[in-house]
Each structure stands twice: as structure tokens, then as C-alpha cells.
Amino acid sequence: MNAVFTIVAKNYFALAKGLANSIREHHEESDVEVIIVIADSVDDVSIFEGTGYKIVLADKIGIPKYKDMSFKYNVTEFCTSVKPFVFSYLFNTNKYSKLIYFDPDILVYNKLDCIFISLDEKSIILTPHFITPEITFTGNSSETLTLFAGIYNLGFLALKNNSVSDKMLKWWEYRLQELCYADKFDALHVDQKWMDFVPAFFPADTLIEHNLGYNIAFWNIHERIFIKLDEGYFVANRLTKDNTTPVIFIHYSGVDPNNIYINKQSTKLDLNKYPDWIPLVEDYAERSNNIGFNSYLNMGYDYSKYSNGDLIIQFHRRLFRRLIDQGLIVDDPFESSDIFYKLLKRNGLLLANKGNLDKMNERNYPDFDSKIRKVNILFKIIKKLIGVERYIILLKFCQRYFRPENQVFLIEEFKKDYKFINENI
Numbered sequence: 521m522n523a524v525f526t527i528v529a530k531n532y533f534a535l536a537k538g539l540a541n542s543i544r545e546h547h548e549e550s551d552v553e554v555i556i557v558i559a560d561s562v563d564d565v566s567i568f569e570g571t572g573y574k575i576v577l578a579d580k581i582g583i584p585k586y587k588d589m590s591f592k593y594n595v596t597e598f599c600t601s602v603k604p605f606v607f608s609y610l611f612n613t614n615k616y617s618k619l620i621y622f623d624p625d626i627l628v629y630n631k632l633d634c635i636f637i638s639l640d641e642k643s644i645i646l647t648p649h650f651i652t653p654e655i656t657f658t659g660n661s662s663e664t665l666t667l668f669a670g671i672y673n674l675g676f677l678a679l680k681n682n683s684v685s686d687k688m689l690k691w692w693e694y695r696l697q698e699l700c701y702a703d704k705f706d707a708l709h710v711d712q713k714w715m716d717f718v719p720a721f722f723p724a725d726t727l728i729e730h731n732l733g734y735n736i737a738f739w740n741i742h743e744r745i746f747i748k749l750d751e752g753y754f755v756a757n758r759l760t761k762d763n764t765t766p767v768i769f770i771h772y773s774g775v776d777p778n779n780i781y782i783n784k785q786s787t788k789l790d791l792n793k794y795p796d797w798i799p800l801v802e803d804y805a806e807r808s809n810n811i812g813f814n815s816y817l818n819m820g821y822d823y824s825k826y827s828n829g830d831l832i833i834q835f836h837r838r839l840f841r842r843l844i845d846q847g848l849i850v851d852d853p854f855e856s857s858d859i860f861y862k863l864l865k866r867n868g869l870l871l872a873n874k875g876n877l878d879k880m881n882e883r884n885y886p887d888f889d890s891k892i893r894k895v896n897i898l899f900k901i902i903k904k905l906i907g908v909e910r911y912i913i914l915l916k917f918c919q920r921y922f923r924p925e926n927q928v929f930l931i932e933e934f935k936k937d938y939k940f941i942n943e944n945i
Contacts, residue, residue, distance in 0.1 A: 522636050523616045525555035525606060527578070527599045528624045529821045533558070533568055534813040535624035538804075540573040541811070542627040552632065553616075557606050559590075559599045561822035578602050581609040585697055590823045591853040592841045593700055594834055594878070598823065600674070600711040601700035604692040611681045611689075623675035625775065627804060629753055629767045630733070635678050643685050643725040645678035646715060650740040651730050652759050659742045660789040666739065668704055672728075674712040675771045676735045684725045688718060705923055732756070732763055737771035738786045746796040753800070775801055777808035787883065828856040831871060834878045836864060838924035839931070846934060867931045 524543055528536040536556045543554050554573040561579070562568070568575055579586055583605045590598055603621060610616055618639045620632065638645055649666050650659060657663050679685040692714060701708050719726045732744050732755045745758035746767070753767040774785030780801045783789045791798055824832055832854075840853055840860060850860045864870050871877070882888050903911040920926055928934050 521553060521614075521616055522551075522618045522620075523553040523555055523610065523614070524620045524622060524632070525557055525576075525610060526622050526624045526626075527557040527559050527603060527606060529560045529595050529599060529823075530558055530562060530568070531560075531817050531819045531821050532624055533819075534808055534811050534816045537570065537573075537811050538807050539622055539624055539626050539628070540570075541807070542629070543632070544572040546628060546631045555610065557602070559602055576606070576609075578606070581605065587852065587854075588844065589697065589700075591832070592837050592844075594837060595821050595824065597700050597702060597710050601696045603674075603677075603711050604689045604696060607679060607685070608689050608693065611679075611685070615681070617681050619679050619681070621674075621677045622769065623771060623773070625772045626675060626769050627772065627807070628769045630769075632768070634731075634768065638727055638729070639678060639680045642727040643680045643682055644688065644718060644722060645676075645727045645729050646672040646718065647676050647729050647735040649673050650743055651732075652743045652757060654759065658759075659740070660738050660786045668707070668713075669709045670713040670716050672712070672715045672718075673735055673737070673739070673771070674710075674715055675737070675773065676769070677715075684722055688722060691721075705919075731765060731768070733765045733768040735769065735771050736767065737773045738783055738789050739773075741794050741797055746800065748796075748799075770800060770804075772801065772804045775804060777805040777813045780805050823854070825854075826856045826861055827854055830856065830861075831876060833871065833876070835924045835927075836869070839864075839869070839928060842925040842928050843931070843934065846928070848934075863931055863933060866933075869930060 526536050526539055533556070540554045540556060543552065549572065555576055556568070556573050557576045557578055558565075558568065559578040562577055565575055565577065579590075583589070583602055589601055593601055607619060607621070610619055618636050620635055622628075635645065648671055649669070659666075679689075692711070695714055696711055699706070699708055700710050702710050707713065719728060736744055736755060741758075743757055743759050744755050747754040747756060747764065754764050755767050756762065756764040774783040774789075776782060776784060780798075781791055791801065826832060840850075843860070843863075844850070848860065848863075850858055852858050853860045855861065885891070902914070906914070
């Protein structure tokens with residue numbers, strides 16, 4: 521039996537359900553099983569059960585350090601960190617011969633047989649973010665951002681159940697237990713950046729798939745144009761005008777079903793530049809809303825709060841990472857009566873209000889430009905006071921202090937053991 525699985529927190533379950541429905545339009549259950557893995561706390565699994573898919577709870581499959589991982593990683597980091605463990609679990613317990621992973625914000629538009637057939641010859645299938653070289657790049661996110669995120673997009677990964685994938689998964693699991701952060705300082709982009717190693721490690725067993733109909737998203741629609749024919753959607757190279765092929769699956773990364781014209785992952789994207797893309801995005805939004813996108817969204821994410829309801833922010837998660845490395849023993853980091861929460865409270869590191877700082881950025885922070893001008897004035901004063909040479913040295917050190925992990929000195933109980941860490945060395 522072959523299978524497709526996705527991983528989702530319960531507040532985005534509607535997207536996973538939409539993915540499952542799109543697969544069922546092309547495959548019977550006897551042909552391809554669909555598994556939705558919920559990486560969240562679930563009290564009543566029955567509210568997520570339905571036809572056409574199976575439910576697996578991530579906290580029930582024996583992932584080592586599950587509690588620590590669910591705390592130190594944010595929702596995106598955590599859902600991606602469990603991916604290799606789910607592959608291993610499904611291979612080992614259900615004996616699937618071939619598995620496809622899809623992000624939940626994907627819809628399938630054709631049979632997936634072409635992927636399963638490719639796994640007859642190869643053990644691992646990856647898709648690059650884009651495949652057409654340009655002298656002047658015209659994409660909707662910069663090439664340097666892609667270098668940070670990784671050459672291959674891990675919204676899709678296909679593996680065959682054999683010794684090669686087993687070796688790769690064990691290597692990958694070990695790294696994602698500790699290093700599944702989105703962190704430019706460490707050149708990490710969750711589970712995805714690690715895949716840059718895989719074609720070098722397993723060259724004979726890895727297929728780098730260049731089919732234009734795979735994994736179409738905002739990062740490659742500058743090179744892919746949609747063509748609607750009676751028999752369905754096709755895609756061709758927008759830049760070279762060749763290689764027309766059926767659309768297999770589309771990755772609606774960053775698309776908000778409540779407002780399709782603002783992409784959360786790419787502020788540069790202007791849908792009006794791609795009129796061929798608009799009907800597909802509209803259909804995705806309609807499908808998502810028809811199966812209760814907002815109702816599930818309102819469920820929230822249980823691993824975002826302490827037991828008393830206080831919000832866990834990324835700053836807390838990264839401090840936890842460093843304190844654990846320094847020997848702090850915590851029974852349950854989510855528990856407000858446990859030592860980690862008490863350390864934060866004693867040292868004034870809990871939020872004074874209930875706003876989510878992690879969602880603040882230059883696009884939504886009130887009067888951002890005015891505040892930046894004031895910060896610039898402050899830095900000019902510092903430069904004048906200490907001189908340009910010391911100012912430049914200060915900036916080099918400030919890069920390190922911006923790491924949340926290097927703020928452990930704020931916790932009095934650990935300041936004597938404080939060790940400044942620069943993980944780029």
C-alpha cells in the first residue's frame with residue numbers, strides 16, 4: 521500500500537482536510553491511503569475524524585523528547601520537526617512501501633502515480649524551489665532568501681521504504697530534535713535546509729524532480745504559467761514558453777483564504793501580475809472556507825500557552841533552549857508551577873500585556889517608520905560618544921546579543937554560569 525500524509529496543528533485542520541479531499545478526487549482509499557497527523561494537544565479526536573483519511577496523533581507515536589520539542593519550537597518549527605519521525609513510524613508500523621509528504625496547504629489536481637512510479641527507481645524525491653536560471657531574477661522572493669530557506673522545498677517529499685531512506689531518516693531525526701529552528705544566524709530553516717545535504721549524501725538514490733507540474737507556488741510562478749484546457753489545468757514555462765505538462769499539485773503557501781491578495785510569505789507578490797494564477801487561488805480559498813477554515817482556526821494551538829493561559833513567545837522558547845543546555849532540569853515547561861516559568865516571572869520576563877509579539881513586524885507595528893527614526897537618532901548619539909571605531913566593534917557584538925539564547929544573563933540565577941555563545945564559529 522502507498523500513502524500520503526500531512527502534518528498540521530489543529531487550528532489549520534481545514535487545510536489538511538482540503539488536501540485529503542483533493543487526493544480523493546483522483547485516488548480511491550484502496551489505491552492510496554491518506555493520513556493526517558495532528559501535532560497538537562487533542563482531547564477529543566472524534567471532532568477531527570471523517571471519511572477518506574485516517575488520523576494519527578503525533579504525541580502517540582513515540583517521538584523522543586516530544587515535550588521539549590513542542591515547547592522550544594514554535595508551531596511551524598514543531599510541525600516540521602516531527603516529519604522524519606512520522607515517516608519512520610508509518611514505514612515501520614504500517615509497512616507502506618512508498619510515502620509522500622505534502623504540506624497541508626497543497627491541493628492535488630491529478631493522479632499521483634507519476635510520483636510513485638519514480639520511486640520504483642529512486643529512494644528520495646525532492647523538488648527545487650525553481651529551475652530556470654535568469655540573469656536578472658524576476659521571482660517573488662529574492663534568490664538570497666531562497667539560499668537561506670534551502671534549494672529544495674520540503675512542502676513535498678517522497679520516500680521509498682528501504683535502507684537508503686532509513687539511513688537518511690535516522691540522520692535527519694537526530695538533527696531535528698535539536699536544530700529545527702528558522703534562524704539565519706545558524707543558517708537554519710526548520711527541517712528544510714538540511715535537505716541540501718541529501719543529493720550529496722545519496723546521489724544515486726535521489727531524484728531532483730524538474731517537472732513543472734510539481735509544487736507550484738509563489739516562489740516559482742514567475743517561471744510557470746497555467747493553461748486551462750477541457751481536460752484540466754496544464755502548466756508551461758512562463759520564461760521559455762515550453763515544456764507544457766499537466767498540473768500535479770499546487771502549493772498555496774502564504775495564501776490566506778480570507779484575503780487572497782495578501783500573501784503572508786511574500787509581500788512582493790502581486791497577484792494581478794499573474795491573472796492565470798488568480799482562478800486557482802480563488803478556488804483554493806473557496807474550498808478552504810467551505811470546510812470551515814475559520815472554525816478550525818479559532819481552536820488555536822495548545823502548545824502556544826502555559827498551563828495558566830499566559831502566552832509563550834519565541835523569546836521564551838529560545839531561552840528555554842539555552843537553559844536546558846546549561847543544565848536546567850524541567851519536568852514540564854508548559855506548567856506555570858514548574859521552575860522555568862517561575863524563573864521568567866522572578867526576572868520580569870513575562871509579557872505585561874497579552875499581545876503576541878511574535879506576530880509583530882515592520883508591516884504591522886504602529887508608526888514603525890517614526891520609531892525607527894528615533895532609534896537611528898539614538899545610534900547616532902552612541903557613535904558620537906564612543907567614536908566610529910568602537911561603534912563598529914559594538915555593532916559586531918550586537919549581532920550576537922540579538923540572539924535570544926544570549927540573553928540568559930537576564931536571569932539572575934544563571935548569570936554566574938553565563939557563557940556567551942556564537943554558534944557561527
